[in-house]
Amino acid sequence: MQSRKVISKPQKESLVSPVIAAILSAIIPGLGQILARVVNRGLIILASFVTSLGLLIWRIATEGSRYTGWRTVVSKAYKLNPFLYAITALMVITYIYGIVDAYLTARPGAKKSKAIGMIFLIILVFFMQGWEIGQIDMGALFRDADEAVPALSKVVWPWEKAISYPEEYRTTIIDVQTPCTDVPFPAGEIKTDEPYLIADPTCGVPSVVEVSQGTEFHVVGGNFVPGKPVEFWWKDSANREFHHRVDGDYLIVTPDKDGSFEVSVIMPYRTLTAAAEEGVKVWQIQARQLISVGKAEFSEELKLAVEKMIETIFIGMMATFFGIILAIPVSFIAARNLMSHSPVTMAIYYLVRTILNIIRSIEPLIWAIIAVIVVGLGPFAGILALTLHSLAALAKLYSEAIESIDSGQIEAIQATGANWFQVVSHAVIPQIIPPFVSFTIYRWDINIRMSTVIGFVGGGGIGYLLAQWIRILDYRSAGIAVWFIAITVAILDFVSADIRERFV
Amino acid sequence: MLQIKNLTKVYPDGTVALKNVSFEVPDGEFLIVIGLSGSGKSTLLRCINRLINPTEGEIIWNGIDLSKLEGEDLRKARRKIGMIFQNFNLVKRSSVFSNVMSGRLGYSRTIPSMFGQFSKDDIEMGRKVVERLGITSQMHKRADELSGGQQQRVGIARALMQEPELILADEPVASLDPVLAHSILKTLETLNQEDGLTVICSLHYLDLVQRYGTSVVGLREGEVVYRGSREDVRKMTDEQFKEIYGAEAERVGASIEGSVKG
Numbered sequence: 001m002q003s004r005k006v007i008s009k010p011q012k013e014s015l016v017s018p019v020i021a022a023i024l025s026a027i028i029p030g031l032g033q034i035l036a037r038v039v040n041r042g043l044i045i046l047a048s049f050v051t052s053l054g055l056l057i058w059r060i061a062t063e064g065s066r067y068t069g070w071r072t073v074v075s076k077a078y079k080l081n082p083f084l085y086a087i088t089a090l091m092v093i094t095y096i097y098g099i100v101d102a103y104l105t106a107r108p109g110a111k112k113s114k115a116i117g118m119i120f121l122i123i124l125v126f127f128m129q130g131w132e133i134g135q136i137d138m139g140a141l142f143r144d145a146d147e148a149v150p151a152l153s154k155v156v157w158p159w160e161k162a163i164s165y166p167e168e169y170r171t172t173i174i175d176v177q178t179p180c181t182d183v184p185f186p187a188g189e190i191k192t193d194e195p196y197l198i199a200d201p202t203c204g205v206p207s208v209v210e211v212s213q214g215t216e217f218h219v220v221g222g223n224f225v226p227g228k229p230v231e232f233w234w235k236d237s238a239n240r241e242f243h244h245r246v247d248g249d250y251l252i253v254t255p256d257k258d259g260s261f262e263v264s265v266i267m268p269y270r271t272l273t274a275a276a277e278e279g280v281k282v283w284q285i286q287a288r289q290l291i292s293v294g295k296a297e298f299s300e301e302l303k304l305a306v307e308k309m310i311e312t313i314f315i316g317m318m319a320t321f322f323g324i325i326l327a328i329p330v331s332f333i334a335a336r337n338l339m340s341h342s343p344v345t346m347a348i349y350y351l352v353r354t355i356l357n358i359i360r361s362i363e364p365l366i367w368a369i370i371a372v373i374v375v376g377l378g379p380f381a382g383i384l385a386l387t388l389h390s391l392a393a394l395a396k397l398y399s400e401a402i403e404s405i406d407s408g409q410i411e412a413i414q415a416t417g418a419n420w421f422q423v424v425s426h427a428v429i430p431q432i433i434p435p436f437v438s439f440t441i442y443r444w445d446i447n448i449r450m451s452t453v454i455g456f457v458g459g460g461g462i463g464y465l466l467a468q469w470i471r472i473l474d475y476r477s478a479g480i481a482v483w484f485i486a487i488t489v490a491i492l493d494f495v496s497a498d499i500r501e502r503f504v
Numbered sequence: 505m506l507q508i509k510n511l512t513k514v515y516p517d518g519t520v521a522l523k524n525v526s527f528e529v530p531d532g533e534f535l536i537v538i539g540l541s542g543s544g545k546s547t548l549l550r551c552i553n554r555l556i557n558p559t560e561g562e563i564i565w566n567g568i569d570l571s572k573l574e575g576e577d578l579r580k581a582r583r584k585i586g587m588i589f590q591n592f593n594l595v596k597r598s599s600v601f602s603n604v605m606s607g608r609l610g611y612s613r614t615i616p617s618m619f620g621q622f623s624k625d626d627i628e629m630g631r632k633v634v635e636r637l638g639i640t641s642q643m644h645k646r647a648d649e650l651s652g653g654q655q656q657r658v659g660i661a662r663a664l665m666q667e668p669e670l671i672l673a674d675e676p677v678a679s680l681d682p683v684l685a686h687s688i689l690k691t692l693e694t695l696n697q698e699d700g701l702t703v704i705c706s707l708h709y710l711d712l713v714q715r716y717g718t719s720v721v722g723l724r725e726g727e728v729v730y731r732g733s734r735e736d737v738r739k740m741t742d743e744q745f746k747e748i749y750g751a752e753a754e755r756v757g758a759s760i761e762g763s764v765k766g
Binding site for chain 2: 415418422427
């Protein structure tokens with residue numbers, strides 16, 4: 001404890017009395033503290049107060065933007081968003097706390113109190129404002145969770161879509177006669193080894209629009225593939241095929257576990273030529289079912305995902321190659337210890353550093369958008385974007401490795417009478433190779449990760465597919481892409497960590 | 505014979521590291537440079553092999569003024585001057601043997617040596633030097649895996665590969681404990697006595713100075729404040745020592761020396 005007393009600075013006396021300090025802090029928060037010679041605390045209070053007040057006014061104006069007259073705006077804003085009450089209350093507490101703090105700090109001989117309470121309150125105010133501005137709504141996480149489950153479960157386990165069976169439509173038919181005659185039209189028969197249809201009655205008349213409903217046929221089917229949907233079609237007397245509709249929708253029936261179904265269809269209206277209409281004609285009711293034929297095979301989506309994943313890995317790899325090749329020369333002119341001889345080289349150093357910082361501070365996704373404008377959609381745009389970003393990041397890391405070279409080792413090799421090339425090969429390169437390798441592998445890792453998303457903005461690779469599949473709500477295929485990305489990134493993570501450990 | 509004449513070094517920031525330093529070192533001497541940190545010891549040693557360029561003065565060695573040499577001539581002169589460092593300055597990630605072989609760079613052709621290729625005779629010589637310093641079993645380890653004392657032996661081996669006539673040792677034992685300090689200094693003493701190498705070594709402790717030095721130069725703020733022969737050094741009192749070092753000087757090594765001898 002004693003040592004602490006020795007270190008602590010003597011307390012500076014306040015310039016104003018406690019009451020004045022309190023009053024000043026009431027007029028401008030923080031002013032009392034500033035004049036009580038705790039300037040930093042006062043400035044923080046002032047800045048925080050101004051900022052949070054500004055934010056509050058902005059939020060009130062936004063909430064009440066549909067109203068006129070500031071009184072209405074304010075009252076409506078608070079009514080619409082009661083959270084603003086909490087923020088305002090907390091700000092008032094902070095304001096009063098600031099006044100009390102100014103009074104206490106300005107007392108003569110007062111111990112320098114800790115500002116923790118004040119800082120806690122200020123942080124709390126900003127936290128609440130952040131909550132409000134960020135429209136944080138924890139309820140949303142659970143409210144519609146049910147609806148997300150089917151989509152999410154498809155993403156989590158998409159492999160049904162990885163395998164496909166070649167499919168084709170099998171059409172089963174039953175003829176019906178129109179109109180009915182004295183001779184009964186034969187009904188279908190029950191078959192044992194193939195699908196069949198039976199219609200009852202076996203003849204009827206088509207509908208006439210706004211006049212009469214056509215005959216209702218009761219159709220029984222058997223020996224269909226259980227669980228696979230069956231569509232119904234007609235073939236009219238003019239041999240034209242068309243979907244059967246009920247209130248505008250296609251009629252689709254799913255057979256039961258025995259492969260049987262029963263359904264009623266009303267003979268529809270058709271405009272027919274005189275030749276097709278006159279006399280006794282035969283129509284056909286068709287039941288079409290999409291069934292699997294042949295062996296299982298990998299689905300188109302899976303093949304596409306594999307192809308695009310390979311493309312993705314190569315986008316990352318090429319970008320890393322180009323990045324290394326460009327970054328090595330640049331890193332030498334971005335290394336302070338190599339460029340500090342003269343004002344000219346220092347100017348180059350600062351210029352290069354600034355450009356690198358600017359390139360690096362723009363995300364690869366944004367570079368990809370720019371690259372797409374220049375070279376069009378596709379992997380090349382992705383490679384360009386990642387190359388640019390890698391160049392900037394690697395040049396910075398490389399140059400820092402060069403800057404941290406131990407000059408003692410260079411000195412020692414120089415002292416043996418070695419020439420410049422020998423000094424570089426024996427003292428400089430051995431020192432920079434390990435960090436170069438390490439940074440490069442790290443970058444390769446990042447580039448593969450980035451190349452998976454660069455497709456979202458048209459930069460090629462699996463991201464392009466993923467974005468498309470998400471847009472058409474094909475969650476299973478999207479799930480396959482996500483799985484591939486996750487597996488690839490995990491493997492690379494492991495490999496790169498392993499290689500880096502060996503070198504460093 | 506090495507003659508330092510009116511050597512002055514002023515750094516670009518205006519620090520005067522050496523002021524008009526003059527002294528002579530006859531061949532075969534074990535000269536010890538003493539002085540506080542910042543008194544100019546390191547600068548002095550580095551001026552001799554021109555890792556630092558002196559501002560003024562001459563460094564005459566075997567009739568040649570080292571301070572005027574440039575390029576190839578300078579490198580040829582450097583080959584004959586081995587240097588040992590306080591922090592060993594080994595290339596940490598390279599093997600012990602490749603560190604030792606780097607002492608041969610000044611004699612080797614540029615292109616093969618850049619890829620670590622040395623002549624058979626050089627490699628044979630490397631083996632012998634490594635054996636002489638008792639680090640054969642460590643030969644293939646990475647340099648930074650060795651203990652401090654062993655690393656300094658590698659440093660000495662590297663210097664010996666230069667077939668030097670002069671060895672500059674910049675506080676070679678400052679990073680080592682007293683037992684190892686004696687061991688390293690005895691190695692240098694052997695080289696001095698058996699191989700007839702001139703040694704210029706900077707040191708801190710009076711005990712070590714008295715035990716190993718055949719003559720002493722004392723530096724204070726870049727100026728020579730003491731010059732003594734072996735006999736003078738033996739008789740040197742703590743008071744004289746303190747004159748060079750200031751009041752904070754201490755004898756540290758005495759008890760250890762006893763233990764080594766015992």
